[in-house]
Amino acid sequence: xxxxxxxxxxxxxxxxxxxxxxxxxxxxxxxxxxxxxxxxxxxxxxxxxxxxxxxxxxxxxxxxxxxxxxxxxxxxxxxxxxxxxxxxxxxxxxxxxxxxxxxxxxxxxxxxxxxxxxxxxxxxxxxxxxxxxxxxxxxxxxxxxxxxxxxxxxxxxxxxxxxxxxxxxxxxxxxxxxxxxxxxxxxxxxxxxxxxxxxxxxxxxxxxxxxxxxxxxxxxxxxxxxxxxxxxxxxxxxxxxxxxxxxxxxxxxxxxxxxxxxxxxxxxxxxxxxxxxxxxxxxxxxxxxxxxxxxxxxxxxxxxxxxxxxxxxxxxxxxxxxxxxxxxxxxxxxxxxxxxxxxxxxxxxxxxxxxxxxxxxxxxxxxxxxx
Amino acid sequence: xxxxxxxxxxxxxxxxxxxxxxxxxxxxxxxxxxxxxxxxxxxxxxxxxxxxxxxxxxxxxxxxxxxxxxxxxxxxxxxxxxxxxxxxxxxxxxxxxxxxxxxxxxxxxxxxxxxxxxxxxxxxxxxxxxxxxxxxxxxxxxxxxxxxxxxxxxxxxxxxxxxxxxxxxxxxxxxxxxxxxxxxxxxxxxxxxxxxxxxxxxxxxxxxxxxxxxxxxxxxxxxxxxxxxxxxxxxxxxxxxxxxxxxxxxxxxxxxxxxxxxxxxxxxxxxxxxxxxxxxxxxxxxxxxxxxxxxxxxxxxxxxxxxxxxxxxxxxxxxxxxxxxxxxxxxxxxxxxxxxxxxxxxxxxxxxxxxxxxxxxxxxxxxxxxxxxxxxxxxxxxxxxxxxxxxxxxxxxxxxxxxxxxxxxxxxxxxxxxxxxxxxxxxxxxxxxxxxxxxxxxxxxxxxxxxxxxxxxxxxxxxxxxxx
Amino acid sequence: xxxxxxxxxxxxxxxxxxxxxxxxxxxxxxxxxxxxxxxxxxxxxxxxxxxxxxxxxxxxxxxxxxxxxxxxxxxxxxxxxxxxxxxxxx
Ligand SMILES: Cc1cc2nc3c(=O)[nH]c(=O)nc-3n(C[C@H](O)[C@@H](O)[C@H](O)COP(=O)(O)OP(=O)(O)OC[C@H]3O[C@@H](n4cnc5c(N)ncnc54)[C@H](O)[C@@H]3O)c2cc1C
Ligand SMILES: Cc1cc2nc3c(=O)[nH]c(=O)nc-3n(C[C@H](O)[C@H](O)[C@H](O)COP(=O)(O)OP(=O)(O)OC[C@H]3O[C@@H](n4cnc5c(N)ncnc54)[C@H](O)[C@@H]3O)c2cc1C
Ligand code: FES
Numbered sequence: 001x002x003x004x005x006x007x008x009x010x011x012x013x014x015x016x017x018x019x020x021x022x023x024x025x026x027x028x029x030x031x032x033x034x035x036x037x038x039x040x041x042x043x044x045x046x047x048x049x050x051x052x053x054x055x056x057x058x059x060x061x062x063x064x065x066x067x068x069x070x071x072x073x074x075x076x077x078x079x080x081x082x083x084x085x086x087x088x089x090x091x092x093x094x095x096x097x098x099x100x101x102x103x104x105x106x107x108x109x110x111x112x113x114x115x116x117x118x119x120x121x122x123x124x125x126x127x128x129x130x131x132x133x134x135x136x137x138x139x140x141x142x143x144x145x146x147x148x149x150x151x152x153x154x155x156x157x158x159x160x161x162x163x164x165x166x167x168x169x170x171x172x173x174x175x176x177x178x179x180x181x182x183x184x185x186x187x188x189x190x191x192x193x194x195x196x197x198x199x200x201x202x203x204x205x206x207x208x209x210x211x212x213x214x215x216x217x218x219x220x221x222x223x224x225x226x227x228x229x230x231x232x233x234x235x236x237x238x239x240x241x242x243x244x245x246x247x248x249x250x251x252x253x254x255x256x257x258x259x260x261x262x263x264x265x266x267x268x269x270x271x272x273x274x275x276x277x278x279x280x281x282x283x284x285x286x287x288x289x290x291x292x293x294x295x296x297x298x299x300x301x302x303x304x305x306x307x308x309x310x311x312x313x314x315x316x317x318x319x320x321x322x323x324x325x326x327x328x329x330x331x332x333x334x335x336x337x338x339x340x341x342x343x344x345x346x347x348x349x350x351x352x353x354x355x356x357x358x359x360x361x362x363x364x365x366x367x368x369x370x371x
Numbered sequence: 372x373x374x375x376x377x378x379x380x381x382x383x384x385x386x387x388x389x390x391x392x393x394x395x396x397x398x399x400x401x402x403x404x405x406x407x408x409x410x411x412x413x414x415x416x417x418x419x420x421x422x423x424x425x426x427x428x429x430x431x432x433x434x435x436x437x438x439x440x441x442x443x444x445x446x447x448x449x450x451x452x453x454x455x456x457x458x459x460x461x462x463x464x465x466x467x468x469x470x471x472x473x474x475x476x477x478x479x480x481x482x483x484x485x486x487x488x489x490x491x492x493x494x495x496x497x498x499x500x501x502x503x504x505x506x507x508x509x510x511x512x513x514x515x516x517x518x519x520x521x522x523x524x525x526x527x528x529x530x531x532x533x534x535x536x537x538x539x540x541x542x543x544x545x546x547x548x549x550x551x552x553x554x555x556x557x558x559x560x561x562x563x564x565x566x567x568x569x570x571x572x573x574x575x576x577x578x579x580x581x582x583x584x585x586x587x588x589x590x591x592x593x594x595x596x597x598x599x600x601x602x603x604x605x606x607x608x609x610x611x612x613x614x615x616x617x618x619x620x621x622x623x624x625x626x627x628x629x630x631x632x633x634x635x636x637x638x639x640x641x642x643x644x645x646x647x648x649x650x651x652x653x654x655x656x657x658x659x660x661x662x663x664x665x666x667x668x669x670x671x672x673x674x675x676x677x678x679x680x681x682x683x684x685x686x687x688x689x690x691x692x693x694x695x696x697x698x699x700x701x702x703x704x705x706x707x708x709x710x711x712x713x714x715x716x717x718x719x720x721x722x723x724x725x726x727x728x729x730x731x732x733x734x735x736x737x738x739x740x741x742x743x744x745x746x747x748x749x750x751x752x753x754x755x756x757x758x759x760x761x762x763x764x765x766x767x768x769x770x771x772x773x774x775x776x777x778x779x780x781x782x783x784x785x786x787x788x789x790x791x792x793x794x795x796x797x798x799x800x801x802x803x804x805x806x807x808x809x810x811x812x813x814x815x816x817x818x819x820x821x822x823x824x825x826x827x828x829x830x831x832x833x834x835x836x837x838x839x
Numbered sequence: 840x841x842x843x844x845x846x847x848x849x850x851x852x853x854x855x856x857x858x859x860x861x862x863x864x865x866x867x868x869x870x871x872x873x874x875x876x877x878x879x880x881x882x883x884x885x886x887x888x889x890x891x892x893x894x895x896x897x898x899x900x901x902x903x904x905x906x907x908x909x910x911x912x913x914x915x916x917x918x919x920x921x922x923x924x925x926x927x928x929x
Contacts, residue, residue, distance in 0.1 A: 238911055297911040515871075
């Protein structure tokens, strides 16, 4: 194994989805990843496919997200077929549950502003009062006044998604290479040389999908990725009888039966330790929303680092100086996995990003810096 | 506001009791936390409430425990029994749970004396009801006066196996057979350490015990394969001898043992670095001569720092206390010198002979690294074969956990961690050190959502969660 | 099978799946159940096979039962109390 058509650097969900998409098109793909203890959001996320709240300030992002949500069933089916593993897609529409009138009003205003932007797809959300909500989610506590509802929203089993992507790549003739952290990356004579784990791999194209690692790699091939870590903590209970048929932004029941309670948003640098303040706040909010959760034993908690750009929107870019080098990063790699596999990968294979992705270029950060 | 202590000691076994009592004697404000209702740890479990008359059944090494317990009872230690420590962070804040109430305790120094757990014994059928650990049977004996009286086989290897058999005999219980899995080849490796062992405090005792057990119960040695059979619970145990002979006994109880390994979950959750120890085949925390870890202010004493036994645990407990006292009471340095010297001498004495025991009772690979359908992870029911199959693709045990869910159940890897690391190492032809272990996260002891919710709110936590 | 030694007779009673069984103050719920001849306490949430106590020291989580209405408690870590209600799923 020396050379490949495309080297995808970073084996998280962004890299995994792009690699799968490329391999489906017949490209020989190597997916290079670091070792066991790395910053890897793909192993620590909340597994929502979430559209209702995406795109304020950039309606193109709202549209891209909606497109991915719509592509998820086809993506899940293709992945299941190739890998033999069911990523557990469940897309019945999702709720953001609101505690108190203040939260309800603010949410309503926020979503109205977001969805009134020109270019946002139609029918992206609806506010739901307590009475209607209680029929769908009978276990809500007295403090829940209502919810916003997103018809495109759903969930998956993101660990099975993760494994399925790696397995599928192998079945399609690609290679997932753990313990291949990329140390050096060079553009030479129209192709790329990648040094990882003491060997050099040649590639015609390279896709940087290294999450937080992109910040360092990008400048090597004329790209940029001003991303920073943003910590999120999650608590999960032991398995319990099914009681929740819809995903919600902070509480969802997995297909194995455990209930995930999420997820904090914290600026804590590269510290991915669990801290008691946020996880107890998560627990408090959860028992106000569904009092029955109180009795459940916790299986564990964890913290993982989201990959955030300065404005929170994805960065998709192709290198002007090193043709064939691309970069992809976002903070919702589950949601966007379908778009990455079915839309972004074909564009990369064709050698250029389509015009509708131009707004996601990193140049946008220069503009705002100058302004 | 968090409760505070100058020194928090977790675990009231020999190590924790000695550490706490010594530190309190030097005027430190010490909190001693243990999830058990009474002091004693594993070895002296139930010593204040045991149904047995003092001096009987359990043997003199057990009743010796009354001494450290009495010394501790006389000290000014703030004792928090029936209290589980479910979290510890690098800033030395502990999460505690007592009677359904969670709270935090912040300490200037922490000594973890959480002891050992039994090494998993992943044989076919080991998750059937009726299959238990030898240590578990011993707990029943110590705390409830219960003994096996029929249909019971004890199998495995290690000093504790023989101790339990001896105690069961003294208590009038019955074992249908003892299946000794100690590999004969271990003698070759243990041999060079025999002279040191012969003059150690363990030699004579061990020999006497072994002979007494042999007189009382049927012992089958050289067992190379074991399996528990049954549908809804264990119905029989089947074994194979080194000579190819086979045996089967109908039983309702099978007691397994192949040594103990450090209980590392709380230390790992706090980020204490651990390394693979090749003779003892487990992960041990990286410690200095006082038991201090690489995390400032957190030390480890007793078997949690590496298995040395109860006598050594008392001494390593004292040494950890010496370092804590010296850090918090610089004036005491002079007075501590003889205390430390005594502890070091005693430790050297009881460390003698350990190398022999470690080599002799090193469990065989066939009882550590299962194959095929045998469960590696009991909680999530992941067979060894599936681990091997996924091993080549995973970055390591943490990715494997994400792939297969092994280690994600309530035991948090206590029952499968070592097995999965060794399985991966074997499948890849590398050392377990290169494979590493599961990352451990709180809570390391059971806690409900409501209990976690009961911690007092802090603005940082609230702000990170309640947002529009 | 385990048997209590004569001198350690039971002193109180707990309700296991509605039936009273004897127990001795100071012992765990798991000990009382084992003394009554019960070795399967629950069904595994994955495949539904029966499970029972393995370690008796709080490490394996195979002894989980419902105690006084609270599910998922470790029978080996909870001391018995007079009148305690235990539910198993053998
Ligand atoms: C089941 C079992 C039985 C044993 N029996 C014997 C024996 O009979 N003879 C012998 O020589 N050796 C025995 N050992 C070996 C044992 O390790 C002893 O060497 C000795 O008890 C070690 O002392 P220690 O102080 O290090 O820890 P331990 O005596 O193990 O004490 C640790 C204490 O910490 C508590 N603890 C652990 N984690 C937490 C937490 N997170 N929160 C609150 N409390 C916690 C435990 O409840 C325990 O009381 C046994 C080991 C086991 C596992
Ligand atoms: C708490 C939390 C909750 C989340 N919830 C959701 C959700 O509900 N829905 C959703 O859509 N998204 C969610 N996300 C985000 C989602 O997990 C990520 O977007 C997703 O994992 C994709 O990120 P990534 O692939 O860019 O980065 P990662 O998953 O972090 O992967 C980056 C990979 O690159 C590797 N790497 C880094 N440097 C190098 C190098 N030099 N060489 C080789 N490899 C390298 C890393 O080891 C890693 O494997 C959540 C994230 C967090 C943290
Ligand atoms: S028997 Fe192992 S936790 Fe109770």
